[in-house]
Amino acid sequence: MKALIYKVFLLLVLFGIAAHADPLERFGANAAQVSMAGAGSVLETDYTALYACPSSMAFGRRSIGAGFMASFNRAQIRLSPRPSGYDPPDLGGLSPEVPYASRLHPRHGINSTDNVTGLYLGGTVNVYTKRVKVGLMVFAPVSNLGALHTKFNNELEQFFSNSLDWELLGSRLSNTQVMAGVAVRALDWLALGASVRVMMSSNVDTSAYSPNLNTNYFVLKGNASSHAAAIASITVRPLPGWMMAVIFRDKEYTIVQGTSEIQVNGLQGTKDYPMYQKMKMVIGYSPRQVVFSTSYKRNKWGVALDVAWQQWSIYMDNNGDRAGFHNTFSPSMGAYVDVGMGFRLSGGFRYIPTPVPDQTGRTNYVDNNAFVLGLGLKKWFKLKGDHRRVCVSAFAQFQFLQPRSVEKKIPSPYQTCKPGVKGICDEVPDDLKDPQTGKRLPAAQGLQTGNPGFPGFSSGGWYGVAGLQVGWRY
């Protein structure tokens, strides 16, 4: 088993499967945690503890498991109608950008965002002694595998989707998670654990040759490398039935960067031959987290309480810019009860405060407070007369996104769009002059913006997941 786990781990790393964003954090790492709305990090001792609380593995038995989850949502964004007179005009050869009438896509809201469908797989084994366990866990999306979606969160997005999308939901959650770790039960009541999440970084340099407008030739020189983000935890059992843990998860993200060297026919002999353009994209940024988790259980019931602190203030958006989010505390609580015949019913509640401040300026990060309800049902099966060897768990979780409306503030005075400007900005500078007359162009006067979030938007709806997990403790 150890050899198999090791080989699978190596294969996954060698093939550069990325681990980024956090479906496990957003919903929970296992059936118990999802059904208790994120509470109970300390409870599970199988392979899912590699994410939830690595040290708790040391308190459990060897196990393997697999599972499946799928999300569904109606996470809507509605855009306010644009007032008239703000469209970037067609100034012919003087237009500083493509006129608004020529956008490829009409400005539009969304009725839902991307879903995630994924498989869990993993296991734990003893190493020499029952007090030391190693484990491997993979969460792999079935659809949207390896999704790499980026967007702009300001007026530039008008040239792409010309829409808004959720910053912390959607495709960001549809990413592979690969982790391996070890847990040591140092004392009967104390265990230490650590795991690593493997992530991919890519450096992609391109050389392009463009002999004419219709033809481009590319040469790609890319290399992918992996790096790791740590998870560490301490679990204590101060009293029978009472467990406490502190879990630290380091920040993680995937970065794709490189340089493009472009040769355009006709520019030879100028300093623009060749042109060099830098590219840097950050995908699926998850901030540092510290989670305090505690649980208390009696024979037929148990309760759990988690509080997660997340350092959203370091969050970087797709362009590698600090987004100006604030740190949050997210509490969750859950309970379970054995209802007989090997069935266990669980449920929980969590509040996820949004780290995203009101987007009254230039940026359009969309996120809402979420009220989370979880539900689950677990069934134990006996094998060969032994008790509690195989379990099947069904789970569901609904995240209700608190309605939110945003109105852009009227900037006074408004500024021309350039790096560092925070407010809604003017894409057609007022001081643009007609070289014939030397006078300012009347059509350039006033604020002109095609920012998709202008003059406001509202967001809300819900995001749900459901799934099934099977575990075998041997």
Added chain:
Amino acid sequence: MRGWAAVFACLAVACSVPAPPAGRFADQDVVVAGNGSDATADSGTKEGTGSLHVDGTWAFLNVTSDCEFVLGKAFEVLSYSVGLDKFQSTDGYAFKQVLTTCTMKETPLLGQASIYSQDMIDSLNPHTVYALVNGHEAGAVYIQAPDPSLWGLVMKDPFTDPIPTKKTDSRIRDTDHDGHPGVTIHVGNLCDVYLVQRSVTRSKGTVESAISIRASNIAHADVFRIGATKDICMSQNVDVPMPAYSYLVLKRVDGHDGSPDLDDNRDGRIDCAEIMAHWQDIFTMPRKDDKHCKDISAH
């Protein structure tokens, strides 16, 4: 069970997305852009009847079509000028035309168009050409003598002297008086180009009515780029003149023979301000059409 259903229903309703806010921004007055677009205007001129009496004030629209190659693909670029044309006949058939160009424009190519400052346009004014008609009725032939036009340049023989090839050529002049040699052409908001140009235009057409003459143009231009504010503007696109889509239209505008009278301020003379106020009512501007360059692109 009912309780849970109620909770879910309540939350589902509570989480329904509200209508987006109206926003705090009031409507702005829309100013229609008038620069560089392919404006189309309907001709409001009522065609005159009777014979041509050339003496008087006319307005002209001169359109030159070129197919310019950028990155291997050809695009049509229309350069057009609008102005005053005072006809002075010697014998009723031969006459002198004193032209005053009021504006010069160019349609954008990949979002950038040449823009001519008023000082540069003024440096071309006034300009004299000679022409002939072989009759005064509709259908009579109109021929203009080959017309050389020099930008930022003096030449002893504007037809045969070679175009300068060095910045130090003594024939180069700062005719638009902006401190840069030659004339300055603003290429959109991308850069300024300093150049000299010699163009020779030949026009031949017909008298359409007592107040309208239309001719086709064949123009050839030699250009020397002296410098530019950006290197990228020193490279010149390959361009091919398109005589089939180049033309000259003359419209009488002094109120005689049924023509419109553009002397708005009744001072007895028509000036550029009055021409510019009405030119889009007088002339119909064609839109550029890259299909005109299709045959050329195929080569």
